[in-house]
Amino acid sequence: MKTILVLGGAGYIGSHTVYELIDNGYDVAVVDDLETGFIEAVHPKARFYEGDLRDKAFIDSVFDKEKVDAVIHFAANSQVGESMVKPLKYYDNNIGGTRTMLQSMIEHGVKYIVFSSTAATYGEPERIPIMENDHTQPTNCYGETKLAMEHMFYWASLAHDLHFVALRYFNACGAHPDGNIGEAHDPETHLIPLVLQVPNGQREHIDIFGDDYDTRDGTCVRDYIHVCDLASAHVLAAEYLMSGGKNDVFNLGNGVGFTVKEIVEASEKVVGRPIPAKVAPRRAGDPAQLVASSEKAKKVLGWKPKFDDIDTIISTAWKWHSSHPHGYKA
Numbered sequence: 001m002k003t004i005l006v007l008g009g010a011g012y013i014g015s016h017t018v019y020e021l022i023d024n025g026y027d028v029a030v031v032d033d034l035e036t037g038f039i040e041a042v043h044p045k046a047r048f049y050e051g052d053l054r055d056k057a058f059i060d061s062v063f064d065k066e067k068v069d070a071v072i073h074f075a076a077n078s079q080v081g082e083s084m085v086k087p088l089k090y091y092d093n094n095i096g097g098t099r100t101m102l103q104s105m106i107e108h109g110v111k112y113i114v115f116s117s118t119a120a121t122y123g124e125p126e127r128i129p130i131m132e133n134d135h136t137q138p139t140n141c142y143g144e145t146k147l148a149m150e151h152m153f154y155w156a157s158l159a160h161d162l163h164f165v166a167l168r169y170f171n172a173c174g175a176h177p178d179g180n181i182g183e184a185h186d187p188e189t190h191l192i193p194l195v196l197q198v199p200n201g202q203r204e205h206i207d208i209f210g211d212d213y214d215t216r217d218g219t220c221v222r223d224y225i226h227v228c229d230l231a232s233a234h235v236l237a238a239e240y241l242m243s244g245g246k247n248d249v250f251n252l253g254n255g256v257g258f259t260v261k262e263i264v265e266a267s268e269k270v271v272g273r274p275i276p277a278k279v280a281p282r283r284a285g286d287p288a289q290l291v292a293s294s295e296k297a298k299k300v301l302g303w304k305p306k307f308d309d310i311d312t313i314i315s316t317a318w319k320w321h322s323s324h325p326h327g328y329k330a
Contacts, residue, residue, distance in 0.1 A: 003027040003067055004238060005110075007053060007101065008074030009046065010037025013116065013172055013230055015181050017072060018043045020231035029066045031059070031075065038328040041181050053097030056104060063108040070112035070238045071105060073098070076146070079189060080120065083141035094145040098152060106160045112241040113153065114234050117166040117249070119223075119290055121147040128257075129223075129293035132168070132249050139285050150249070157247055165237040165245070169230055169252035170223040170292050174313045175320035177228070182320030184327025192224070192314060195264055196321045199271040206275060208260050210282035221257035221289040226307030226316070236301040250301065253292025254308045263310070270314045271322075 004021050008014040009030030014037070021028050028046040031053070042048050047066075051058035053075050076094040077083070083090045105113065120143030121136045138144040153164040173192045175182030183193050197203045211218040233252050258266070261277075268275050297303045307313055 001025065001027045002069040002242070003029060005029050005031065005062070005066060005068045005071045006046075006074065007031045007071065008037065008076070008116075010034060010039060010042050010048075011074055012183050012185070013227055014072075014074035015041035015043070016176055016227045017074070017231040017234045018046050019176060019181070020228065020235050022046065024235055029062065029068070031062055033075075036185070038184060040328040053101045054093070056100050059101055059104045060107075063104055063110065068108070068110050070114070070242055071110060072114045072116075072234050072238060073101070074116045076116070076149075078118075078142060080140045080142045081189070083145070087141040090141050090145045095148055095152070098149050102152065102156050102162070106156070106162065111161065111163055112238065113162065113164045114237040114241065115149065115153060115164060115166045116234075117150055117168045118143060118146045119168055119170045119251070119253075119292065121150070121168055124287055125290060128289050129255055129291045130251065131293050132251055132296055154247065163241050163245070164247050165241060166249045167233060167237060167252050168249060170225055170290060172227050172230055173224045174226040174228065174307060174316040177316055177319075179319045179323055182324060183227070183317065184324070186327070191222070191260065191263055192267070192317050193321060195267045195275060196271070196318055198275045199273055200321055200325045202325065204276065206264060206277045207280040208264075208277050209280050209286065211279045212282075213288040215259055215288055217259050217261045219260035220286055221259050221291065223253035223255065223257050223291045224263075224310065224313060225253050226305065226313050229305040229307055232306075233297060233301065233303050236303055240301055248300065250297040251292040251294050252297055252303075253294050254305060255292060255294055256308070257289060257291040258310055263314075266310050267314050267318075270311060270318050
């Protein structure tokens with residue numbers, strides 16, 4: 001049985017990936033500092049190590065204890081707004097933690113790593129759908145650090161025979177179908193959980209930031225990808241590398257964009273009641289459209305999203321949020 005080390009495995013996407021790995025017969029160890037993750041989200045069959053990736057002695061101790069076949073790396077700060085007011089935090093944690101972890105990987109002979117990257121590496125898109133070879137020019141510090149991490153993997157791979165896949169994904173959403181784990185951010189910034197806070201009685205209305213974009217209804221268009229589909233792509237990417245696959249970058253999305261108004265309407269359909277919305281001024285830096293082409297991941301990795309219907313995606317999110325209105329907190 002192969003052992004996969006999941007960094008950030010107590011977070012939103014990381015915890016779902018741990019479940020997917022265990023469902024597929026892998027042995028899993030999790031590292032998380034619990035700054036934004038939750039111990040309750042860690043699969044009971046996974047071994048858990050609490051600590052900081054920037055702590056070389058700590059990460060060395062994990063590699064000493066675990067015979068790791070591959071690493072899946074989610075451990076990073078990921079709030080766009082915070083990255084613009086605390087850029088040094090993002091350089092320190094995202095880039096500094098990755099550098100320390102890579103050094104330990106190399107010293108322990110671990111050759112394979114799948115990296116959680118982001119659509120924020122592209123910045124303002126030059127075309128829709130976005131392709132992997134499109135220009136990368138991030139418009140925020142978060143995206144800049146993720147792109148720098150991709151570059152770090154590339155140069156380390158040339159020098160140390162490391163093999164990596166970077167997965168650039170779009171709007172992660174939804175929850176595990178069993179309702180036991182789901183999305184819990186503080187503060188919450190993702191659209192679907194914010195919309196669902198209205199029927200959950202946690203806010204009176206949802207703000208729509210701008211309705212004068214050049215889109216079909218004037219509101220921003222985004223590509224929403226179910227968290228379990230993201231998880232399966234990470235497992236496939238690890239298997240691809242361990243089977244001899246080359247270094248590569250893949251987009252992960254559904255290839256279909258929904259406007260903000262369409263997400264609100266779909267949420268009303270799922271919960272069975274109106275969700276009041278108010279138009280607010282545009283937010284600086286919001287592109288009108290972000291939609292991915294995921295044909296490369298489907299062709300090379302054999303990835304097939306299962307939850308590509310927006311009503312199904314929102315239904316899984318509502319199952320989680322309606323039963324866990326405060327996330328993992330009692």
